[in-house]
Amino acid sequence: MNANTHSISASLGPLSVSDSDPSGRAYALDGLAAAVLDHRGTVLRWTSSAADLTGFSSREACGRPVHELVADLPDDLRGASQMPASGRVRLRHQCGSIIDVTFRTTRLEGSTEVLLLAAPTHHVALHEQGAALLRALSSKNRITIALHDTDLTTVQTNATPDTLDGRPVQPGTRLSDVLCAEHAETLEAVLRQVLETGAPVVRRNQHVSWRHDPARRHALSLSAFRLEDARGRPTGVAALYIDSTDQLHARRHLDLAREVAEQVGGSLDVVRTVQDLADVLVPAFGDLAAVHLAQSVFDGDEPAKRLGGGDLQLRIAALAPATAVWPAGIKRGDLLPPLSDHPLLRSVQHGETVIWDRDDFAALIGGPQLVEYFLPKDAHALMVAPLYARGLALGYIVVCRTGRSDPFTEDEADLMKQIASRGALAIDNARRYTREHRAAVALQQRLLPPAMTDTPAAETAGVYLPAGGGAGIGGDWYDAIALPSLRLALVAGDVVGHGMPASATMGRLRAAIQTLADLEMEPDELLTRIADLVQRLASEAPPDDHDLIGATCLYAVYDPVTRRCAIASAGHPPPVLVRPDGTAEAVGISPGPPLSVSGMPYETTTLDLEPGSILALYTDGLIEQGDGDIDHGVRRLTDALAASCRPDRALDETGRALLAGLVDQVPRDDVTLLLARTRAVPAQDTAHWQIPADPAAVSEARDWTTRQLTVWGLEDLLFTTELIVSELVTNAIRYGRPPAELHLIRHDVLVCEVTDASSSQPRLRRAHTTDEGGRGLFLVAQLGTRWGCRHGQNGKTIWSEQLIECPC
Template sequence: MISPKPGGWPYAFDGLATAVLDSRGTVLGWTETAADLTGLTAKDVCGRPVQELLADLPGDADAATEIPAFGQVRLRHRSGEIIPVTFRATRVTGSSDLLVVAAPTQNVSDQQQGVDLLRAFSSQDRIAIALHDRDLFIVHSNNLSGVFGCPPVPPRGRLRDVLMDGDAEETEAFLRQVLDTGAPLVRRDQPVRWRHDQARQRAMSLSAFRLEDERGRPTGVAALYIDTTDQWRARRDLDLARKTAERVGGSLDVVRTAQDLADVTAPAFGDFAAVDLAEAVFDGDEPAKRLGGGDLRLRNAAMAPAAAGWPAGIERGDPVPPFLDHPVVRSFQHGETVILSRDEYISVIGDPQRVEFLLPKGCHSVMVAPLHARGLTLGDVSVWRVGSSVPFTEDEADLMAQIASRGALAIDNARRYTREHRAAVALQRRLLPPATTDAPAGETAGVYLPAGGGAEIGGDWFDAIALPSLRLALVAGDVVGHGMSASATMGRLRAAIQTLADLELEPDELLTRIADLVQRLATEAPPADQDTVGATCLYAVYDPVTQCCTLASAGHPPPVLVRPNGTVEVVEVSPGPPLAIGGMPYETTTIDLEPGSVLALYTDGLIEREGDDIGQGLRHLMDTLAATCRPERPLDETGAALLANLADQAPRDDAALLLARTRAVPAKDTAQWQIPADPAAVSEARAWTTRQLARWGLDDLLFTTELIVSELVTNAIRYGRPPAELRLIRHDVLVCEVTDSSPTQPRLRRAATTDEGGRGLFLVAQLAMRWGCRYSPGGKTIWAEQLIEYPH
């Protein structure tokens, strides 16, 4: 008796029922599998016609003895169940007996469908199927060599015979997982390298499921291998294009944009990448057009990775060495992306030692794409591959050209912004006053901080204007909006304020005039921009003789005062409407300032801190002033400390700050004399002036000063109203002031030859360095200044 092997019969032989029939169809032999199939033993059926076992008896008994070579019949089980079977009959050699082999029709159909499925898979030219046994040896494969172009797998070979070791181990690990768990693996994509073509990376999709016998015992793994290199490259290209669109162009800084482009291309596209730009691009200018070899005037703008792998000594910002007049260079300058091997790159450079200094270690292939935008070649992006990576292909050159095109547009946008921003900053700096001033009334220090860490300029400004009689005007203003238009509006307002300040208007009157100007500017603007034209302003005038400061605000934040003893307070100012709103009055506030007091004028960008309200920002400003504003510390250092925190936060709005430390004219340098309402008082005024100048040691100015005093006092007595006063102020100039209670405006005119008067102010204008008139609620003051030349 033949006994099955320990592992059981092969699945293909399971369930086969066998019988031996004579020529009449009588059962001569009956196997155990036949008994299992019908429930009838050999004792039950031997000697009986086989037709008695059929569920459908043929009508013709003679025909029943005709047993065909193959067919399908229905057997009746001992239990009465009908069993469809498929059989095959073969005559025994040298005998009339027949050997009949039968199996359930369903089993035969399943096996036939399995064979058909395997045959269909085996005939595919884009799908490779491999059957692995339990030790993962390949027992059958249809088309591995055809799909992947690899050599045929040897009998009972392993994946490591065709795949590189690392890729083979990774793939077999997944096959082992399927064999152990029974969980199928579906479409797992992985990059692989084949032993026959190690330099070229390809992509493979792996699907696998466990093979089992009829008892569910694992017998191996069926694996489907599909070459997905084209799809993998397409996804890689799409991902690279998407990353380029997302990351490149988000900044308007040329160097930052170049670095983003380098970071996108390495390591996704190559092992190393560098972006070189024309030197003019860094400054926002257009690069010169050059053809042929020589110095292309390029400078490195970005490298990726930032440090590792580059030759020692290469740093960002280094100039790119000159090239020979090589056809490759000319192709690049005409906008073509070029691929070079290491030897070809050496021929372009012309110096092997320089190549060793320039190229990353182990580099074997380089691709250089021009950054070409709007007819300008801005520079290039170079990508290197090193080690075992594959050389660049022409298909990749097309992709690199698309990436470079997008990067070039982003860099050109940044370049144009750099040019416009540089022009706007230059305009802003030209429009702003000197950062520090030193006047008899005090010293000042101003600081301006553009918005966004310098990315945006706006219309914030400060000013310190020297006025007659040693007085000082302090200004802080904020124009609505940003950019060139805000800067231009700021320049016009600053010029207007300087002009009106020379007219010595009171702060409230000056702001009223400026408000009228802003309204005119709004009407001149395009209709869509008229509602955005506006400004706020704080104007203050400090008199070092009286030590009084008069202020008026047009919707501007109040100033902060630091007393000489270190106390800090907010000056209470009655805020008027912003300058764009007309028809509303402005109010003045007068405060006393001790010598050494620091008055801080600022714009709202200084106190608008992210996450805080205006009150918190103002308190922060006061605390910083209390900590940093010291009598011995220069004002410019204090201003820099105030803006240090704000600069770190890249404020959303620009900010301006003006610090003014006040001084006082000593009492010994001023003298006043009340003018009687009597024409004879003119001679008394001259005598008083002579005595005062003698005390001050200004004898050289005695003659001209007597004439000036004589003319001004005469006009006050003749045309003015009492009370009147003569005042002399000594500093680096000698100021002569005559004040009366009449608002009548003096006029300078040229008298005719026959006129007996009218030459007074003309004479004053000729003798004084400058002269003028200012008005107050109590009258007017006519003044004249003469330069004092002290001996060295």
């Protein structure tokens, strides 16, 4: 390295001659021999450097022909009358060795004498290589070479108006004359360290600003080496400044494109997506950014296709940075005013990314006054890029630069076009999800029952919260089904999957359960039938979707007369019971398999409920919050119910409070909660009578019925009720098995029930004119509002209902 450094310094002449010995000999010229010859080639004068090179002193060399010092005189020099201008020969050293030298000659002005200069050939080669290297580096536009002396003053440089700060740098200047003081101080510290330690610095990245334009930042790659003389003494520092601003911009563009890919599109919420896009652009691309979207995009609809100015129904969807103070209090959600039909607007509408200045924007927006409304006063450059996806113009990105920042370039316009394309796809995905999400929510809401019901068995309140934050709508549902004899069925279910298919499956299951509930099946039998239905739905689905058809379900039937509740579960979480005294616990049930598994039995659990008890049915979205521990979630729900359920508090208010306290702000799954506060039919409103296995009991049943209805003040129903009781008791005695009972229940309807131990199913038929029987159930159906039959473990019950007119 020392030889190369020495050759570079020698090529720069007096720049490197910064020290000498007491005799005044410059170390940088060591090895360069000089002699004066007469016109015949005889040595007249001999320098000490020539003596050092050849070993011959001045006294020995003077007066001798110079060719006597040449070991192998070339043929072209033998007999020549004058010395050649340059050449290469081998000199004989006094000690006998041979020295390969390169020489040059020049005639002294006004004399016949010749000056001969010679140096070892390898020194000359190093000198030429160093000079060639220096010329090559100096010719590169983005490489600035500066040689600094030991005081770090610039002695020589190739800086031109096309490099550095746009003006030539004169020798004798310092870095502080060119760069901002802070950056000059940093660079000088690096150069001083190189000068003191001799350790080179290679490709050190440094950001600098020119003194005359401090707002613009440039990236330099600095390499610095210490210059030394032949004795190894430092003479200065050679610094190479490579302008890497373009490479830095390219790297930043790649980083920005990668950040857009990583940060934008993670959410399926339109507003969140556009805000992410604006946040990525500031400050990496501009000082301020805004995203304007067509109003229809927020609703999930396709924007209208139109060109030109006017009211484009554009709304400000995102602003960045969030801390910026926008003119006139602009905020997200504001509508843009009508725009002029400007050529630049047309260009953007045709898909071009356009760079505008402030005057262009004024012409588009309608005048300088409106410009002040939308842009800061120091905004000088704008870039507008269309958000095009799948042939739809969703809106526009507007980025502006303020203060003394650089104007936009065409390369940046190309980059913005790529960013806008990626951002538009993310926004359109969110828009399409919004549309499907909205449709699925609407379908889900239509398929759900009324939020609140009020029946003799219980008052109920249901709460449904759809999934958000990119999760698809699920198939969660609840139901409260009024059954005959004042009973009430409570249902909570959760369909596998999300979106429209889950909602459609939920609707089919809900309809099936309502139908089977009207058949008054026991809970375990009903779930078995529903499991068979789910298996049939799975077999009808495409092969790849077989595993996506399934559900869990909890089915409970509460009888306000007996105050008993029968519950069965198909893989569903257990209900929570809150007693009138405020204590709460999860009901211990034996859950069967989910409905996607058929052929497995379900078990019915029966429990007694006091009037005023609250039974809570729910789906797993309510208990799988936070850590996802279901047992912990059930305990949290139980504690929350115990704290929230009060007799004086409305059930719908309680449900909303529970969801607010237990559910994340953006739930990952659907959340369903059904609360039922139980009631009981008072004992004085019910009556029962044991039916003897004797045909004469029919007359006794009519008499007993007449007395009971008279006590209840229902004399207007005596005639029809006696007929209904006669037919039902007659069927129980004739076709049923003992024991048999007659029940009367009074509420807003009068219920007549006859129970016997037979499981045979009665059939309604139309008797012929000549038939002696077969008209009993037909009469019951005609006289009552409705009738039916339900089977239990110990037989069947045939019932009939009649409306009780409320006295005015």
